[in-house]
């Protein structure tokens with residue numbers, strides 16, 4: 001009987017899980033194993049670039065790569081995971097329902113920003129979390145040029161000063177000038193709960209963020225929390241109001257809802273606790289990877305973050321280990337000791353740090369060059385060539 005590995009999701013983790021499983025199955029052909037991916041589109045959506053321009057183009061096709069590596073792709077959405085019977089229910093693009101029986105399941109369904117945290121955000125705020133919502137935001141920014149000049153039109157409020165909020169906010173002065181004209185009096189405000197810009201990062205990184213924000217004229221309202229979002233701006237918890245036609249929400253990223261269908265411990269973001277083989281605790285047939293996995297990266301207490309950097313390697317280990325468990329091959333414990341950060345700081349440049357203590361190694365143009373090579377090359381899918389793809393899909397192949 002052919003064994004079935006089902007991978008849910010074709011993002012960074014799902015794509016690499018599929019390739020890594022296919023690689024191991026190709027090397028060990030004593031037991032036939034089929035690898036299937038179910039996702040809404042056979043494309044990698046490059047979420048880290050969604051603060052840039054031309055959002056709909058920030059995707060990479062996956063069907064040629066899957067064809068070259070013998071991976072079956074089913075276009076659809078998983079609606080239900082049934083661990084007891086080892087089935088998942090899914091719906092195809094014509095709305096027809098199906099059931100898929102798996103021997104091993106790899107959950108790689110990603111994450112989403114939660115806009116329901118404050119009143120009015122779902123209706124009035126924008127986000128750059130998914131291709132569709134980031135496209136709506138981009139179209140809205142362009143439409144500002146057709147509106148009458150006003151303070152609201154020229155002000156953008158970014159709620160949350162984490163990595164996504166910072167990259168978006170520091171890109172905006174340049175973007176707004178392109179849209180509204182060089183002489184428009186624009187204002188970009190970041191609303192941040194912490195006591196200073198970037199205070200959740202290392203002091204050195206925070207200093208660079210302050211320097212870049214000042215140079216670009218991006219304002220930070222610190223020790224500030226959003227109470228509600230309205231059609232014409234935001235109200236803060238202390239009663240202050242900022243008039244704006246563009247409020248961008250970046251706070252509260254949550255694991256995809258499928259994770260909650262598995263009866264297992266989860267962290268505050270809804271990520272499933274996994275062991276070193278990336279099996280979900282209490283479910284040895286189910287692996288969680290990427291943004292749905294709460295995984296230790298080392299023995300020092302560090303855990304994977306919801307980043308591509310972690311999703312790519314988590315994907316490779318999860319796919320490899322799911323296949324290893326069917327092929328009588330020893331699994332590889334997930335390890336990712338190296339952690340780097342490369343943050344785009346708009347027209348000022350970028351900043352690159354190394355280590356969990358975020359030591360600043362590069363800034364400005366040098367860091368920007370590195371950032372561009374990461375987001376436009378390193379994180380893209382490999383060429384649709386079996387030998388090339390399998391070489392990189394090895395979990396032990398060099399990575400950052």
Ligand SMILES: Cc1cc2nc3c(=O)[nH]c(=O)nc-3n(C[C@H](O)[C@H](O)[C@H](O)COP(=O)(O)OP(=O)(O)OC[C@H]3O[C@@H](n4cnc5c(N)ncnc54)[C@H](O)[C@@H]3O)c2cc1C
Nearest residue numbers: 009010011012013047048078109110290291306307308309
């Ligand atoms: C604006 C922004 C900027 C970012 N910047 C950075 C950065 O600079 N550096 C960095 O490392 N990371 C960054 N990230 C984070 C990074 O994009 C994520 O950590 C990464 O995408 C996670 O990969 P993943 O494969 O787990 O999930 P995703 O890439 O989200 O992929 C999830 C996949 O699951 C599919 N899926 C979802 N639900 C279902 C379902 N029910 N059935 C079937 N398929 C389903 C989706 O369609 C998709 O194919 C950023 C994210 C955003 C939004």
